[in-house]
Amino acid sequence: xxxxxxxxxxxxxxxxxxxxxWNVDGKGVSVSDICTGGKFGQSKRITPVLEEGTFYxxxxxxxxxxxxxxxxxxxxxxxxxxxxxxxxxxRIFPNGDEQEPNEAGLKHYDEVIDECLKYGMEPVITISHxxxxxxxxxxCNAWTSREMIGYYLNYCKAIxxxxxxxxxxxxxxxxxxxxxxxxxxxxxxxxxxxxENPTEFMKQPDLTQQRFQGLHHxxxxxxxxxxxxxxxxxxxxxxxxxxxxxxxxxxxxPDDVLEAQKYNRLYNYYCTDVQAKGAYPxxxxxxxxxxGVVLEKQPEDDEILKNGTVDFITFSYYMSSCQTADxxxxxxxxxxxxxxxxxxxxxxxxxxxxxxxxxxxxxxxxSDRYQLPLMVVENGLGAxxxxxxxxxxxxxxxxDYLRQHIEQMExxxxxxxxxxxxxxxxxxxxxxxxxxxxxxxxxxIYVRRYDDGTGDFARLKKKSFYWYKKVxxxxxxxx
Numbered sequence: 208x209x210x211x212x213x214x215x216x217x218x219x220x221x222x223x224x225x226x227x228x229w230n231v232d233g234k235g236v237s238v239s240d241i242c243t244g245g246k247f248g249q250s251k252r253i254t255p256v257l258e259e260g261t262f263y264x265x266x267x268x269x270x271x272x273x274x275x276x277x278x279x280x281x282x283x284x285x286x287x288x289x290x291x292x293x294x295x296x297x298r299i300f301p302n303g304d305e306q307e308p309n310e311a312g313l314k315h316y317d318e319v320i321d322e323c324l325k326y327g328m329e330p331v332i333t334i335s336h337x338x339x340x341x342x343x344x345x346x347c348n349a350w351t352s353r354e355m356i357g358y359y360l361n362y363c364k365a366i367x368x369x370x371x372x373x374x375x376x377x378x379x380x381x382x383x384x385x386x387x388x389x390x391x392x393x394x395x396x397x398x399x400x401x402x403e404n405p406t407e408f409m410k411q412p413d414l415t416q417q418r419f420q421g422l423h424h425x426x427x428x429x430x431x432x433x434x435x436x437x438x439x440x441x442x443x444x445x446x447x448x449x450x451x452x453x454x455x456x457x458x459x460x461p462d463d464v465l466e467a468q469k470y471n472r473l474y475n476y477y478c479t480d481v482q483a484k485g486a487y488p489x490x491x492x493x494x495x496x497x498x499g500v501v502l503e504k505q506p507e508d509d510e511i512l513k514n515g516t517v518d519f520i521t522f523s524y525y526m527s528s529c530q531t532a533d534x535x536x537x538x539x540x541x542x543x544x545x546x547x548x549x550x551x552x553x554x555x556x557x558x559x560x561x562x563x564x565x566x567x568x569x570x571x572x573x574s575d576r577y578q579l580p581l582m583v584v585e586n587g588l589g590a591x592x593x594x595x596x597x598x599x600x601x602x603x604x605x606x607d608y609l610r611q612h613i614e615q616m617e618x619x620x621x622x623x624x625x626x627x628x629x630x631x632x633x634x635x636x637x638x639x640x641x642x643x644x645x646x647x648x649x650x651x652i653y654v655r656r657y658d659d660g661t662g663d664f665a666r667l668k669k670k671s672f673y674w675y676k677k678v679x680x681x682x683x684x685x686x
Contacts (some may be wrong), residue, residue, distance in 0.1 A: 208621050209683060215289040215329060215627055216679040218282060218634020218651070219585050221381065222295035223265050223338040225637040228272035232311035235301025237338040238349075238397050239265045242408060244643045244658055247557050250407040251643035253393060258405075262660055264638040264645065269654045270664050271635075275319050277666065278635055281652055283326035285672060286679035290328050291584050291630040292319070293336030293381065299365055303340030303358050308365040316366070320373050330374050331584070331630065333448065334363060334432070336381035337640060339397030349397030350421035359428045360435065367439045377436060378448040378521055378584070379429040384478040385450060386422050388544060389413040394640070396421040408643075419500045426481045427508060430515020446519040447482040448584060451475060451573070452544045453527035453565035462532035470530045474544065476576070483520060483577045485513040519627065520577055523585030524612075527552070527565040557589050557647060563611035570619035570626065580625045586612055587632035589639060589647035592669065600653050600669040609671070610686045617683060631675075635666070651675050 223239035230236075244262045245251030254261065271278055282290055296303065298312030323330045343349045343358060367377075385391035392398040392413055398421060400412040429447065436443040452474040456463035472490050480488040486509065495502065528546025536547045552560040566586070573581055588608040592600050609631060620626050633649030636656070645658050651671040656662035677685050 209617060210620060210626070212682070214682060215331070215582070215629070216682075217287040217289035217291060217328070217331070217628065217630040218285075219291035219630040219632050220271065220293075220635065220637055221333070221336040221338075221640070222293045222298075223268070223336070223638075224640060225269050225271040225635065226295060227266060227268040227270045229263075229266040231272065232298070232315065233301055233309045234295065234312065235297035235303070236341040237265075237295065237297045238341050238344060238393050238399070239338050241341060242643055245408065246642055246644045246646065246658070250409040252405050253399065253408055253411060254405045255399065255402045262658075264643050267656075268638050269636065269656055271637075272315070274664070274666075276322055278652070279319075279322045279326065279328070281666060281668070281672075282634060283328065285634075285651065285676045287326075287328050287634075288679070289331050289376075289628060289630065290323050291331040291333065293333035293338070294366060295338050296335060296362055297338065297340045297342075300340065300358070300362055302342030302346075303362075304343065304346060306361070308362075313365070313369050316370070320370060324373060329376060331376040331378070331582075331628075332366075332370075332374055333378045333381050334366070335359070335379070337394050341397070344397045344399050345402060348399070348417075350424050351396070351398055351417045353424055355424055356428045356431070360431055363432045363435060364439075367436050367443070371440045375442060375444055377443060377445045379432050379445060379482075379517075380425055381448050382450045382523060383422070383425060383429075383447060383482070384474060386418045386425075387473050387477060389418075390641075392418055396425070415498050416500050419495060419498070420502060422478065423502050423504065423508075426478075427511050429482055429517075430485075430512050433515040433517060444518045446521045446582065447479060447517045448521045448523070449475070449479050450544070451522040451524045451569040453524070453562065453569050454546055455527065455529050455549065457529040457531035457533070457536070457547060457549075460532070463530060466532050467530040470546070475572075479520065479573075479577065481512060482517050483579060485516040487512075517579070519580040519582060520573055521582040521584040522569070522573070523632065524566050524569055524583060525586065525632075526559040527562040528560065555588060556591060557642070559589070561588075561608060563608075563615045566612050567615040567619045567622070570616065570624045571622055574619075574624040580627050582627040583616065583629045585630070585632040587649040589649050591646060592648045592653060594653065594667065598667065600667060602669045602671050605651075605669070605671045606674045609675070613678065613683060613686060
């Protein structure tokens with residue numbers, strides 16, 4: 208059976224993790240620009256006031272802003288049918304609350320989109336990917352405020368109108384469900400409750416009420432963006448984007464099964480039920496009540512959500528975990544989304560459990576629940592790559608990881624899943640979102656840039672580059 212003929216093979220990046228040029232051509236400060244570097248076991252820091260002599264990885268990242276033509280040519284050499292990237296919100300609206308967009312920012316993405324189209328590559332654009340304008344954090348604590356909906360829609364209008372006829376696929380928010388956990392407060396929603404003192408990224412002052420109220424505002428913004436996109440260009444297809452946090456009961460004890468169900472509702476279904484079905488699910492009332500959350504809603508909100516459901520569903524998939532009612536079980540160090548390690552699985556250098564079959568499970572689960580086309584827009588292995596004396600980079604471990612996941616995608620297609628495409632994360636090395644480091648490399652293209660701030664940014668093809676080229680050439684037949 209195999210993948211459909213028009214399957215969208217490609218790769219994915221995010222502006223804040225690859226572009227650099229953080230204050231160039233009128234760009235404003237985003238929340239990612241105030242985050243320092245970090246590493247596994249040592250949290251990056253949030254510094255509302257930038258510190259002299261501190262390393263901020265997003266400020267230069269991998270210089271994709273200047274080198275996008277070279278990078279897109281390399282993607283084309285691999286045979287990409289699409290390139291998933293994000294627009295840096297603060298390039299278009301530097302503070303977030305301006306009435307008129309910054310022309311230099313719009314022009315840059317014209318050039319990026321045109322470069323993709325030159326090679327027959329569909330742009331798949333994330334509108335907001337962990338780069339909320341810091342100006343809006345300072346003005347209204349970002350998505351905690353209903354004001355944000357208007358700022359976001361003003362931004363959407365500018366880009367929907369500008370790129371009409373060139374772009375087909377849009378994603379409203381990256382990994383929107385990251386906000387069900389404290390980690391998503393600043394990263395996803397731009398919430399920062401201490402605007403004076405540096406704080407550890409994983410220990411930021413957090414209020415659950417704020418995050419879930421923020422999600423309500425994001426749901427409304429997403430629904431109105433879908434409606435606006437369809438009005439501006441009926442050809443536009445607008446999707447959501449979520450983390451699929453595959454999770455299993457640790458044992459067949461019914462208490463563990465119920466624990467896993469509760470986890471799945473919160474992490475995997477809560478946001479997507481609203482975005483794909485157009486209403487809060489029946490379990491939402493109890494879920495929110497148990498967390499002490501009371502949502503403020505306006506009378507028109509239910510109608511807005513109903514009229515703005517997404518056209519397709521996209522998700523990231525990296526790992527799985529297990530849930531148990533036994534509180535004596537320890538969480539795995541790399542399980543950033545909670546849960547305990549699965550004894551049947553191996554673990555990456557960063558403590559993430561490798562579970563290719565979980566991807567098939569995810570695809571079937573989402574397909575059954577929502578009956579919409581699906582796209583895997585992030586999947587990959589963060590690892591330490593070594594440049595050999597002859598200049599080669601033999602990342603067989605990455606090839607094995609990707610191969611196993613593609614095999615499971617193909618089995619899911621045989622199971623009946625309507626799968627549109629696959630864009631592995633970090634097709635080129637970039638800054639890690641969770642740890643803020645370069646050492647955790649995902650790409651098929653190596654970038655000579657290091658965590659001590661050295662490196663010449665040269666691009667080198669890894670072994671996985673040539674392997675993925677063959678996969679795309681044969682539409683997944685040769686793995």
